[in-house]
Amino acid sequence: MNAFQAMKDAAGPGGWIDDPALLEPHLNDWRGRKRGRAELLLRPATTDQLAAIVRLAAQHRIGLVPQGGNTSLCGASVPEPEGGAVIVSTTRMRRVRQVDAADHSLVVEAGVTLSEVHAAAEAADRMFPLSLGAKGTATVGGLISTNAGGVQVLRYGTMRALTLGIEAVLPDGSVLDQLSALRKDNTGYDVKQLLIGAEGTLGFVTAAALKLVARPRAVATALAGLASPAAALALLDRLRGAVGDQVDSFELMPRTGFDLVFAQMPEVRDPFGAAHPWYALVELTSPRDGDPLAEALESALAAAIEAGDVADAVFAASETQRAALWALREGIPPAERAEGPSVKHDVSVPVARMPAFIAEATPAIERGWPGARVLAFGHLGDGNVHFNARPPLGVDYEVFRENGPAITRLVNDITVAHGGSISAEHGIGTLKRDELVRLGDPAKLSAMRAIKVALDPLGIMNPGKLL
Template structure:
């Protein structure tokens, strides 16, 4: 069987030793581990098609994998060894960049940061940005509908995709690589695969939107007494800057302290200590001066109303990058503080401060000395409500409370009419929650789509959709 794969895909495309497969069989948080017969690394769309047909012939299940940076286990197989991992890492070509048409066509294995750099070199801007951008791949970003810090102004990944190329469960290749902003000819099929978490097909390439490169950008680090004050400042900044407000990221003092302790070179941006902070970014299509003027106007207006306690405006592009590095490093630095129970949730923007206060009190009522670390995208209502273990506590005992803490937090999210997965997806971690958060009609429709496109359940079993009872 392995020889067939090697003959079809070429030398070096099939990994089958335990040592070679190990990096693909667990994810960076260590929550999910699995087994596989082999890791396949095709280097062309046709090779992906050949791999899918061979897998189907041998009745093997396929787990698609990009950069293996996912946070809900959707890229890791379970313990059944009749699986193969289909890696996109060698699908790494940037096929075309159209500056006039503001689009870029890339293969699924292209690392996100490389797309950002290619756009920048062409005086264009690709706005998808997240902490793992140096290693995550665009195929995984598309399959999980990744969010990140640019959603406030540019939307999720779904809003950035013009066309897709996908290998279907029967091996056929659907070429939907159209760079069209308008195409009103029936069902928009690409939307099925964006956020489909690799359960319906394997994304091999995409046409993505680019934007004019901002001519000016200003970044500020602001201190607040409460998340309510931060929300009030968000509203002021949006009123003044409109779509030029390209970032508004909320951070608690404890998160800033974690970053200063564990992120090399990180420093406290403000002289004083404040319970809450926001990283605010304003961009301008005209000049640095306009971006700075808008930022100062927003700060002064919020300060006059008593919302902002202090602020530091980045004095250079390197300082802007340093501010953003602190924000993007928040997920990673929590590992150094012991166990962390994580939640990727969203509620209406106006309710976010109340949710943080209520959820923090609720988890502390269960584990008295736990440390809530609520941070994220205040501007689009998505907060990463993580809970770090008590100082000096037992990590395993703390993590044993995962389901209990999840239930309490998710119940509050439901009360606020929110979502238990804002941008990370469902994967294996949250599949069991689907009957609680989706109606019978929704689940039935999702299963019908799965049955239509993948009747034999070839792609990513156990992810996204819960097993039928």
């Protein structure tokens, strides 16, 4: 029996795909920038099946590529073009194993989508406080493996902060059982933390215990029109002083982003009578009924208008109006994608440095590549900037994309000069691997390589990614 047949048997009935037509969607990344090659996709339904597959892969030295919703933006979830590896999909590992409202935790398998986690938490009158645009397809395994962020990191942190425990299959086929939802465990190395953000290079996450919080009972949402990112930072400081950690989200967006949304999504309307250069979408939440968040938000914005930091503001008076304001923010990525490709960057800098970073990086790109149109937006509350360079009007992206490496190098250099990171929430994959080597801390990279060799000496876990 050959290795592939043994792996099929281990995956069980309905647990594999080798039809080229059915494999095709799994070979291309979400952005369409990378296409890999593989002859087999496995779909284990249990941890034991996956452990058997990994043992066979180690025996025959076959690379394994983990794949959840395949929404990776860095090429981490598809195999390499040279082929030889097998894709392992978590799409059949879909159980919600436990919801413990009293403990504010739940246990779900790796193939459960973020939307399904939200639904399970809501059914228990709790909330899982991480949200992002791909919530309908992004899976728990992928969210953990990329240490995903989203719009609520300001208050609740990334997946690293929200993951209490992990079950995983390690490269030798053994099963790591750290699913306990303990808040304190001081028994040596926290091995699960090695797997968070490792992009599947150290093992397969099969299940996770996630932290829940009290469901919000009061919500206040507003959109502020501003002159600059510096004015937005001043507003954020004012809000934190007024309401503390009740600031749930604080999103920064330029007018150019709104114009894209209006052009591509005519159902989305401008809530202001006049255009503003920049906007901040602010949301406050509280678990207490009757908490006067709306009054606090109105008071803070009125003070910001009087101080000259805010030009105008609109408030959501209903859930429908709140959804309409969020549609402006959430519509920017798909609207930009509909207009055409761009040279994208997912970077972070210290929160206080974000206005200065945008002020330096934007003209640097415009000077270096005349006509290039910068679209910078993101999570001001945690310093995460989605900094995208779009082609000049009338220039095809395929012509412009040859400038991509030089643009990325410049953006990354400015990011590092401001004390930032070249990857805020999307990971490294293969697209950022060379830049990580160029700009990463040598001691950290050396430690990462040592960990990789120690846990995966055969190099079978997501080969070619991250390192």
